[in-house]
Amino acid sequence: MTEPAIHMNGVTKRYRDFTLDNVTLDIETGSIMGLIGPNGAGKTTLMRTLLGLIRPDAGEVRVLGRQMPAEQVRAKEEVGYVSEDMRLYEHVSIRWHMNFVSRIYPTWDPAYAEVLLDRFDLAASHSVKGLSHGQRVKAMLTLVLARRPRLLILDEPTTGLDPIARHEVLAELMEVLADPDRSVLFSSHNTQDVEQISDVISFMDRGRLIDSSDKELFLDSWRRLRIEVSADACAPELPNLIYDRPDGSLKVATTNRFDDAMTHQLREAGVTVHAVESMTLEEIFLANVQLSRGAA
Amino acid sequence: MNLPMVRTLVIKDLRIHRWALLGLAVGLPAIGLIMALSNSGWQRLGMILMFNSMIYMQIFLPIGTILGEKKPFIMSLPVSPSDYVASKIAGGLLAFLPTWIVFAAVLPIVVERDFAMAAGALPLAAIVLAACLLSYVATSGIALIFESTLATVLVGLLLVIAVFAVMPLLGRLPDRLLQNWAGEVAIWDPEVLATLGAMGLLAAATIVATFVLVRRRVSFI
Known part of the structure; x- marks a missing residue:
């Protein structure tokens, strides 16, 4: 079995007002992990820890089989990093x-560098000072992609880009990601971008990794249920079912473990299930954060 | 430590700051020439410009090369903390030394012509030059350790002021030294040599301390 591209085990880093809390994470070689979290969730701290720029207080970090931060030079020879x-x-x-x-x-x-310049519509002779934000991001991606790294760590690369620049950047990344030996960790608070290119999704909030799973599994297992509870019954408390609007007979509930048995259980409890709706990744993320904060 | 990488980073710094360094490389000899060839009014102006250049080098060079560094970009490359600190120290010295050497070449002329002092004052000039070098090394160290513009400017200014502040104290030195400095021939008294040696050691210790402290930093970004 090959070693994962990224391996984090129990990684903790404490600051005065923030803690990266006991993060355990593996990214298999060839996979693309999207990391979603609000501002201040710890995405950048996690990524800088991966690059060896931050030494964790506890836990183990291995990148492409190298112990970090001790072997950061060897690891960084094969890692491309772009941050906002x-x-x-x-x-x-x-x-x-x-x-x-x-x-x-x-x-x-x-x-390949020339190809990238052409695709990104960049002139190599241009001074960086005169470039727009989008052009700067594209220039940084050119510098990273043209060295053909085995692992790409991209910290919010699409933030602040106009739709056209975002499309160009994502299209180029999609092409790069066709290489099965290349692994990617991509963070964003734009769930659409993450959904477009990732095959594994991780959610972060308040320094903790709150959920991590295959993208399709996420989208398949999360559902929003519109239900009606009769006056003489009460809404059943089922595991992994959260009621968004607990008052009244009409309720909306979300679950991260949907299957047919759940609707059966609800009907047996006297609940009418009006609709079972798929959720977008953004909705799943918000529900996940709600679930995590409720449990904390 | 990866010496080729350190060399690459040093060359990069010199290239990035080439215009400021070129300006000093051309400007300082020009000032020196004006001072050597002209009357005392121009010499005083030249000396003021020279001191301003030294202050620029001591304060703004560390701010530009250390605090202005694009650290996330550089540290995303296969660069270790040791490589980074070594390149900043070596690059800073390489940028500072040409100015310092020009200053060292001009100072004896100024001492002799503008202040009507003879070659006996050369040991004093050497101490002033050593103080400038020590001050630069200390300011760069503060910039690398604290990564704060305010701290760098404050320490840089304090050290520059300190160089001038000790001047009035010279009158309280032993008569023998003062007489030697007023003489026609440079006499390198043991006190002078000991002072120069101590300053050299202090500069070396500051460099080593900076290197050790910065490379041991837990978060290197």
Whole structure:
């Protein structure tokens, strides 16, 4: 069995006002994990821990089989990282950055770099200072993708992009992700982006990884139920069923373990099930956070 | 530590800050030439410009190269904390030393012509130069350790002021030293050599302490 691209076990990092709390996470080689969480959930801390830039207080981090942060140099030779707060040098050109990065990475593919520049409609001679936010993100992705990393760690790369730039970036990522040996961890608070490219989804909130599963499994197992409880009955308390509106006879409930048996149980309890609706990833995320915060 | 990577990062820093460094490389000899060839009014102006350049180097160079670094980008590359700190220290010294050397070449001329002092004052000039170097090393260390613009500016200014603040104390030094400094020949008294040695050791210790403290940082971003 091959070692996962990313392995985190019980990783904890405490700050004065925030704790990355006991995160355990595996990303298999070739898979694309979307990490969804609100601002301050801990996504960036988690990713920086993966790069060895933050030393955890407890737990184990391995990236491409390398112990982090001790073996960060060897690991980073095969990792491409782009984050929303990453900046390039203002007064030099994209070409200068390409030359700088190509000297560091023997795997740099100059032909592919030119292809990327063309696809992203970037002129290598342009100074970074004159680039829009979208162009800067594309320039950073060019610098990362052209060295053909085995693992991509992308921290909110689509944040702040206009729809066209977002589409171009996601389309390029989709193409890159066709390579089965390449693994990706992609964070965003835009669930549509994550849903589009990921095959595994993880939810983070308040420093904790609250759920992680195959995307299709998420979408299949979460349902919103519109039910009516007769006056002489009360809404049954079923495991993994949360009532969004507990008052009145008409109720909306969500569940993360939907199956036919659940509707059967509800009907036996005198409940009329009017509709069983699929949920979007965003709705699933919100319900998951609600469930997690309720349990905490 | 990966020396080729350190060299790459140093070259990168010199390239990024090339215009400021080029300006100093061209400007300082020009100022020195003006001071060497002109009357005392121009010499005083030149000396003021020279000191301003030293202050710029001591405060704004660390701010530009250390605090202005695109650290998330650089640290996403196969760079270790040791590589990063070593490149900042080495790059900073490489950027500072040309200015410092020009300053060192011009200072004896100024001491002799503008302050009507003879070669005997050279040991004093050497101490001033060593103080400038020590001050730069300390300011860079503060910038690397605390990563704070305010702390860097405050410490940089305090150290520059300190160099001038000790000047009035020179009158309280032993007469023998003062007489030597007023003489026609440079005499390197043991006290002078000991002071220069102590400053050199302190600069080296500051560099080592900076290196150790920064590379041991828990969060390197």
